[in-house]
Amino acid sequence: MVDTIAPRSGAGFTLDRGQTLTVIDPEGRQVADLLAYNRADIREVISSGRTLDYASRLYLTTGDRLYSNRSNVMLDIIGDDVGRHDFLLTPCSRETFAIIYGDTDPHRGCFGNLAEALAPYGVEPDAIPTAFNCFMNVPIDGSTGAFTVEPPLSRAGDTITFRAEMDLIIGLTACSALQSNGGSFKPIQYSIS
Numbered sequence: 001m002v003d004t005i006a007p008r009s010g011a012g013f014t015l016d017r018g019q020t021l022t023v024i025d026p027e028g029r030q031v032a033d034l035l036a037y038n039r040a041d042i043r044e045v046i047s048s049g050r051t052l053d054y055a056s057r058l059y060l061t062t063g064d065r066l067y068s069n070r071s072n073v074m075l076d077i078i079g080d081d082v083g084r085h086d087f088l089l090t091p092c093s094r095e096t097f098a099i100i101y102g103d104t105d106p107h108r109g110c111f112g113n114l115a116e117a118l119a120p121y122g123v124e125p126d127a128i129p130t131a132f133n134c135f136m137n138v139p140i141d142g143s144t145g146a147f148t149v150e151p152p153l154s155r156a157g158d159t160i161t162f163r164a165e166m167d168l169i170i171g172l173t174a175c176s177a178l179q180s181n182g183g184s185f186k187p188i189q190y191s192i193s
Contacts, residue, residue: 108176
């Protein structure tokens with residue numbers, strides 16, 4: 001069964017060890033912020049720093065593992081149509097839109113959507129870390145370290161698939177930032193098997 005996350009919204013759900021989660025970009029060029037928490041202890045959470053340290057590279061794809069803040073494997077990437085995702089930038093928020101874009105009535109962003117979706121599982125806003133940003137395209141200049149946020153390389157129907165290595169709580173969004181999504185907001189889909 002395929003579930004749909006409406007544009008600029010999010011979902012929270014559980015994933016059992018051994019199950020697979022496939023994140024689908026149904027229309028193309030749409031980012032999905034993904035968070036994972038150990039269901040037995042939500043203080044154990046997905047870690048950009050640990051993951052990138054152990055991978056020794058910034059662009060993760062099939063064969064890479066996503067680690068927790070306790071250096072345990074949470075998710076394995078077992079399939080990837082795109083090969084370009086981001087694990088550096090934090091979920092967009094009301095503050096992101098005010099500070100970066102100058103919005104006077106900012107949307108709550110992925111941060112707010114994740115906070116709402118994860119609240120029933122006991123996750124508080126201060127426990128929301130950097131997300132694994134499926135399909136997000138953040139090129140980095142090798143000489144200066146400067147980066148830009150460019151439209152995703154994903155096309156309609158492209159997917160990334162993860163296998164759970166522990167019982168997890170997952171937060172997933174259809175990203176709310178125009179810059180991240182090539183200037184428009186679209187849905188994200190996911191399936192669990």
